[in-house]
Amino acid sequence: MTLRVGYIGAGVMGAGIVKNLRKHGFPVSFVVHSNRARVPELVAAGAVEVADYPALAAASDVVMLTVPDSSVVEPLLLGPDGIGPHLRSGQYVIDLSTSYPASTRNIAEVLGRRGIIVLDAPLTGSRSHAEAGKLNVMCGGPAEAFEHVRPLFDAIAANVFHVGAVGAGHTIKLINNYLGQVTVAAICEILPFAQKSGVSLKSLYDVVSVSGGNSNQFQGLLPRVMKRDFSINFQQKYVHKDIRYVTMAARESRVPTPLANALLTVHDMALDKGYGDEDFSGLLKFWEEMSGVVVAGGE
Template sequence: MSKDRIGFIGAGLMGHGMAKNLVEKGFQLTVLAHRNRAPIDDLIRRGAGEAATPREIAGKSDVVFLCVTSSTQVEEIILGRDGLMAGGREGLIICDCSTADPSSTLRLGDRLQEQGIALADAPLGGTPAGAEAGQLSAMVGADPAVFARLKPAIEAWATKIVHIGPLGSGHKMKLLNNFLSLGYGALYAEALTLGEKVGLSPKDFDRVIRGSRMDCGFYQTFMGWVIDENPNAHQFTLANAYKDMRYVAAMGDDSGMANPLANAVKSSYALAVSSGEGERYVPMLTDVIGQLAGVAKSDK
């Protein structure tokens, strides 16, 4: 059976590795032009084609993956004047790998269904290094028949694939996943700062936590900045973290549930963004909380 033609929009930190694995594993790939030429030119050297607009990509693809920042971008890519919907046809599948607002995803699904286009959500678990290695995880929301079509392409870049349920399920699960991980980030930042206020250094903290039941992969990459000052140990911006926690809060509001912990976590990232630190990475929240508490980085 011939492989679906793949379109890819969003070849950034995560998307480049995903797209690279697709083209290297034999899929005919078309990527969207972008002002950041380095990842696009690399994919073209590997055999990908390039399109100028989402509309053009839709015409050249059977499946289009999106890996962008927010629901606002997803809506523009799909519904815009030169968007995927304008160039799509019956049978096209759009798979949104972003961390998005589930209510937006469901509305888009209804719009696209009117034109015979299927929407699925497959947000990601993992790191840019995992994306390059083809070892991400995917939590998929899709109709069973759509999932069956998508699975071979997702297998090109993911080693763990969980079909959660219908459209929107993946985005809901991803928000819960990020609530946990970003909650860890807020806890670590506050605990490390409190430790310093009472005379315990980050290295003291790490000697106890590392290797204990409280250790995990997220902790290790987070501490890659705190201990080793590796700026790329955990590449996820504070602005994206704040956006994701706003989506978590909105999901809680839509469900009618009070979620005080999620709102407290959201406030930690709001502090970072309002301080002008939004483009720094999540472990650097420790610096923001430390500065507010009067703990200078030079003291660490």
């Protein structure tokens, strides 16, 4: 049986996901969650816009979400005005968002009492990976449920992992994002020092690329910085949310995370300075402001 998908949050990442689900033959219905910018291309791909959550639930075997965080997921699934009241026993909910693990486990427990199966399946990759169907999926939840919906994951991802019980996917995603963003923060912090020391970015890039300081983040960030390319891939305010979630979850587990707390303070300051809507690479602009220097290009 071909799974029918109901989609909430077909925006920056979700639009590419919906188009790849359609490309692989899955019927997709959607409701507009926050803006209508991507609606024409979704309809052109064969997705069907429905009027409201009752209609979306009725048209779906699986409901998939890509929304900003748990403060949005919870009212959608547990609140009286969301889709939750209209879900039926035997339906699946897949949260592709980067949500708070404890919230995810609570949602799974509450909906599970009604026979609704919840999986957390956050993603890594960029907007271009979503468009190409080359994301990475880490799914938490019952193994049998994972196998049932796996064809959906295979349609949108290059790599698909079942990582354990409900909440494990969101935990691993937060750890991954923390590890990536602590590297980004270190790069952005040190580049003004390099600039003030008279070091060219190209020389820095050439040396680090063959040395111990190299990383995927360095390779992705430095070429963009050289061109002063701060186009939006992942906004600072969502980086801040992820690091905040890491520190909260670690405290709940009674695990000290002083480095994560320091990183959260950096992002607190960046948001206070108005950089929340900037791309994550725009953290460099914050450090430039703090250092009184603009990092030059790669010449």
